[in-house]
Amino acid sequence: MPSDQTPKGAAPRRTPARAASVVTPAPAAIVAPASSGLAGNSPWAYAPAPESREIVTIRQRYGLFIDGKERAPSGGEVTITYNPATEEPLAEIAKGTPADADRAIEAADRAYRKVWSKLHPRERAKYLYRISRILQERSREFAVTETMDSGKPIRESRDVDVPLAAAHFWYYAGWADKLQYAVPGRRPEAHGVVGQVIPWNFPLLMLAWKIAPALAAGNTVVLKPASTTPLTALLFADVCRQAELPDGVVNIVTGPGSTGMSIVTDPRVAKVAFTGSTSVGVTIAKGIAGQGKGLTLELGGKAANIVFEDAALDQAVEGVVNGIFFNQGEVCCAGSRLLVQESIAEEFLARLRDRMSMLRIGDPMDKNTDIGAINSKAQMESIGELVASGVAEGAQIWQPACDLPTRGWFFRPTLFTNVAQSHRIAREEIFGPVLATITFRTVAEAIEKANNTAYGLSAGIWTEKGSRILQVASALKAGVVWANTFNRFDPTAPFGGYKESGYGREGGMQGLHAYLRSS
Amino acid sequence: MGKKSKRTEKLNLPLTIEPAESSDRLEVRRTAKLYIGGAFPRSESGRSREVQLAKGGVANIAGGSRKDLREAVRVARIAAEPWAARTAMVRGQILYRVAELMEGRAAQFRDDLINHGASKSDAAAEVSAAIDRMVWYAGWPDKLSAVLGGTNPVASSHFVFTLPEPTGVIASIAPEASPLLGLVSRLGGILAGGNVAIVLASESAPLPAVTLAETLAVSDVPAGVVNIITARRAELLPHLVRHADIDGYDLWGCPDELLVEAEQGAAEHVARVARRPHGVKDRADAFDGERGERIDGITAFLEMKTVWHPIGS
Numbered sequence: 001m002p003s004d005q006t007p008k009g010a011a012p013r014r015t016p017a018r019a020a021s022v023v024t025p026a027p028a029a030i031v032a033p034a035s036s037g038l039a040g041n042s043p044w045a046y047a048p049a050p051e052s053r054e055i056v057t058i059r060q061r062y063g064l065f066i067d068g069k070e071r072a073p074s075g076g077e078v079t080i081t082y083n084p085a086t087e088e089p090l091a092e093i094a095k096g097t098p099a100d101a102d103r104a105i106e107a108a109d110r111a112y113r114k115v116w117s118k119l120h121p122r123e124r125a126k127y128l129y130r131i132s133r134i135l136q137e138r139s140r141e142f143a144v145t146e147t148m149d150s151g152k153p154i155r156e157s158r159d160v161d162v163p164l165a166a167a168h169f170w171y172y173a174g175w176a177d178k179l180q181y182a183v184p185g186r187r188p189e190a191h192g193v194v195g196q197v198i199p200w201n202f203p204l205l206m207l208a209w210k211i212a213p214a215l216a217a218g219n220t221v222v223l224k225p226a227s228t229t230p231l232t233a234l235l236f237a238d239v240c241r242q243a244e245l246p247d248g249v250v251n252i253v254t255g256p257g258s259t260g261m262s263i264v265t266d267p268r269v270a271k272v273a274f275t276g277s278t279s280v281g282v283t284i285a286k287g288i289a290g291q292g293k294g295l296t297l298e299l300g301g302k303a304a305n306i307v308f309e310d311a312a313l314d315q316a317v318e319g320v321v322n323g324i325f326f327n328q329g330e331v332c333c334a335g336s337r338l339l340v341q342e343s344i345a346e347e348f349l350a351r352l353r354d355r356m357s358m359l360r361i362g363d364p365m366d367k368n369t370d371i372g373a374i375n376s377k378a379q380m381e382s383i384g385e386l387v388a389s390g391v392a393e394g395a396q397i398w399q400p401a402c403d404l405p406t407r408g409w410f411f412r413p414t415l416f417t418n419v420a421q422s423h424r425i426a427r428e429e430i431f432g433p434v435l436a437t438i439t440f441r442t443v444a445e446a447i448e449k450a451n452n453t454a455y456g457l458s459a460g461i462w463t464e465k466g467s468r469i470l471q472v473a474s475a476l477k478a479g480v481v482w483a484n485t486f487n488r489f490d491p492t493a494p495f496g497g498y499k500e501s502g503y504g505r506e507g508g509m510q511g512l513h514a515y516l517r518s519s
Numbered sequence: 520m521g522k523k524s525k526r527t528e529k530l531n532l533p534l535t536i537e538p539a540e541s542s543d544r545l546e547v548r549r550t551a552k553l554y555i556g557g558a559f560p561r562s563e564s565g566r567s568r569e570v571q572l573a574k575g576g577v578a579n580i581a582g583g584s585r586k587d588l589r590e591a592v593r594v595a596r597i598a599a600e601p602w603a604a605r606t607a608m609v610r611g612q613i614l615y616r617v618a619e620l621m622e623g624r625a626a627q628f629r630d631d632l633i634n635h636g637a638s639k640s641d642a643a644a645e646v647s648a649a650i651d652r653m654v655w656y657a658g659w660p661d662k663l664s665a666v667l668g669g670t671n672p673v674a675s676s677h678f679v680f681t682l683p684e685p686t687g688v689i690a691s692i693a694p695e696a697s698p699l700l701g702l703v704s705r706l707g708g709i710l711a712g713g714n715v716a717i718v719l720a721s722e723s724a725p726l727p728a729v730t731l732a733e734t735l736a737v738s739d740v741p742a743g744v745v746n747i748i749t750a751r752r753a754e755l756l757p758h759l760v761r762h763a764d765i766d767g768y769d770l771w772g773c774p775d776e777l778l779v780e781a782e783q784g785a786a787e788h789v790a791r792v793a794r795r796p797h798g799v800k801d802r803a804d805a806f807d808g809e810r811g812e813r814i815d816g817i818t819a820f821l822e823m824k825t826v827w828h829p830i831g832s
Binding site for chain 2 (some may be wrong): 277
């Protein structure tokens with residue numbers, strides 16, 4: 001199946017940087033024939049198995065959650081959050097202003113001084129356990145809401161996002177009254193008010209990664225969810241209410257990036273945590289320079305997934321597919337660069353294309369769906385622009401034939417081969433279902449190429465040789481190394497980057513340290 | 520003197536050596552140079568400046584330039600990987616060896632401090648504390664992974680461990696008011712974690728840093744692992760903080776008025792930053808006793824790496 005070959009004599013196409021031109025970017029031969037995929041009457045086609053939306057009631061309008069109460073934004077403005085799978089508006093969301101941020105910080109500061117810092121740590125722990133239990137109890141509701149608001153497949157929100165979020169609260173609950181064991185020989189103290197800004201790719205899970213350790217350490221929180229995915233954070237406000245968490249301990253302020261900046265730069269905010277793009281992370285770090293605040297950043301990535309010739313190939317194919325297509329590739333630690341040993345490249349890529357042809361793309365609410373909707377129109381355009389650059393720079397593009405829904409923001413899974421390390425698709429974070437393949441011959445070359453990036457969040461190693469795993473794992477400049485697995489997360493396992501992927505860790509005892517200062 | 524003659528008798532040496540302090544003898548002065556890549560270059564800029572000494576006279580201190588800094592980063596980067604690759608036990612032994620050699624040069628370190636205005640007793644105390652501090656750090660490298668890392672009991676069938684690794688090339692703005700103990704307390708942390716260092720020495724009291732460089736040069740610390748630059752901090756700092764091949768900054772000794780610019784420069788390439796804790800002043804006693812024995816000096820420049828592997832057949 002010569003589908004990755006450009007027809008003889010065809011010049012590299014200079015495709016304009018537009019998403020629309022990318023879905024069918026080049027000669028028809030690069031798209032696999034329909035008979036190899038799931039389209040039409042394939043025996044692999046599944047009957048629809050949609051999750052019911054009935055468990056969820058989405059209100060027409062949501063306010064801010066400040067000092068335990070829902071408040072209208074001071075400016076009276078709202079933004080709309082959409083369902084990316086249907087492009088339908090879901091709800092009106094308060095557009096928080098700097099004045100709202102100020103009010104939330106004031107509430108958090110008061111709650112810290114008057115209530116939360118005076119509470120016995122054992123009681124703090126019990127609140128966190130309560131929150132964890134309520135998340136478990138309402139997990140279906142959270143999963144459905146998350147999928148409607150973010151576009152991720154229900155299978156993932158149900159099996160990954162929500163259970164992990166509950167597990168994070170559970171894990172850190174137990175730390176609340178054991179902080180002295182996290183910093184032996186020192187006296188740990190909370191910072192006070194913590195300002196947190198989170199992204200749209202794992203809305204509830206990132207909230208849990210941020211809020212659980214912050215509260216366990218004894219801080220109070222002002223959190224800004226992403227503009228396109230605020231719903232589960234606002235649903236979490238209801239969990240706080242059910243848990244009878246004291247007013248002001250958790251405050252949720254929706255709004256644009258500028259509102260986030262006014263939260264993190266406020267002098268009463270003693271510690272800042274951000275997950276998102278490297279450019280915004282840099283802006284935040286510069287914005288708070290010299291203020292003496294604690295800062296942790298979890299930024300972008302361009303992970304190499306390295307497949308050695310002795311790897312168990314079918315497992316590696318599964319791992320590579322999971323690595324780049326999990327959550328539509330909208331994952332900071334996505335395995336977006338496939339480094340495959342030259343001796344097996346041809347066979348491996350053939351198996352990979354076969355597997356990609358079996359991926360089910362479509363309604364995120366369908367329990368069979370592998371790849372859901374791209375989070376926003378802006379993100380669709382950004383992915384399309386980068387894919388177009390890959391074609392323009394001379395890499396070979398391949399996409400499986402599959403029917404995409406006519407409405408909603410869907411991007412065909414994309415495999416690039418013949419990629420040079422200098423190509424933008426090999427250097428820049430695409431944050432979409434796009435895999436760039438680079439080959440290597442020796443272990444040393446694999447390590448060199450894997451580390452040849454400004455990022456350093458994660459990496460994957462596929463080999464049956466244990467000593468090679470340990471050698472390569474120690475040579476990779478990455479904060480998380482998955483060997484013969486990929487995209488695994490756990491509250492007990494620290495997660496975070498090297499180099500321009502940021503600093504500080506989330507998860508584990510190490511994740512607690514950022515929320516404590518020790519004297 | 521009696522003690523001295525007794526020893527020389529034992530060694531059966533002729534008793535003709537003049538005491539060094541003899542007033543009619545012209546002192547052989549030391550040229551205080553930079554320390555880059557294991558060598559002692561003058562500044563490429565050709566600059567030096569006079570520092571008045573308490574005992575009288577002056578010392579000429581090399582005036583490091585932006586280009587000297589770039590050279591230091593270049594050699595530090597080369598030295599970083601082999602230094603990080605040494606076993607933790609060996610790194611500990613190398614740091615202990617530094618302490619041994621500092622002990623041998625204790626008199627000169629005391630002299631340096633006295634020349635910068637310290638009393639005899641303060642100088643003696645600072646030198647002793649600095650040597651002991653280096654011994655304290657020498658014990659750390661092979662304990663860091665046990666104290667800071669571990670295995671993670673994940674809720675799936677995987678074996679998962681987390682280990683600290685060095686960040687890489689670290690630039691240190693050494694404490695100003697504690698020119699030896701402060702310098703050693705910050706540098707020791709950077710080295711114990713497996714990083715390499717470029718140090719901007721105390722501007723008002725640079726001599727102990729020069730002597731430390733001369734000590735390191737004959738120690739087992741590989742060339743390029745520590746580079747010490749004497750310079751005007753306000754001049755070099757804007758370039759230092761924007762050098763994209765520096766992975767982290769120890770801003771403990773950064774003057775308050777330069778802190779915003781320093782942190783903004785570091786932020787541009789997502790470099791790690793350690794700074795003076797809130798409320799702590801850059802004072803001579805800032806590193807005395809347990810106040811100076813802080814693991815933070817090590818952990819600021821460590822990266823935690825988490826490795827996953829499935830359990831199964």
